[in-house]
Amino acid sequence: MLWPASRRAAVAEEIRRLKVELDQSAAEINKRQQTLVDGLLTAMEMQVIEALQALVKEEGVSMLLKESAVYHADDYHNLTDKLAAKLSQ
Numbered sequence: 001m002l003w004p005a006s007r008r009a010a011v012a013e014e015i016r017r018l019k020v021e022l023d024q025s026a027a028e029i030n031k032r033q034q035t036l037v038d039g040l041l042t043a044m045e046m047q048v049i050e051a052l053q054a055l056v057k058e059e060g061v062s063m064l065l066k067e068s069a070v071y072h073a074d075d076y077h078n079l080t081d082k083l084a085a086k087l088s089q
Helices: 005-059 080-087
Strands: none
Touching (some): 005 080
């Protein structure tokens, strides 16, 4: 059975309208999701900073460098595992 041209046009317009609505909804969901992720990362970053500051004080560290800034260091100087343990407490 074939629909009349007016019905096909109406259905095609409804499909276009629904696609626009879907795209707008998806964009809004992505925006809200990113806001939540940003908030979580900020909270986690603060926890990491606080734990790192406490670890530096406990270990008597006088200089803290990012791994990418170090050419060579013994594992003894790597605080990653200790920081992870502190964060999991």
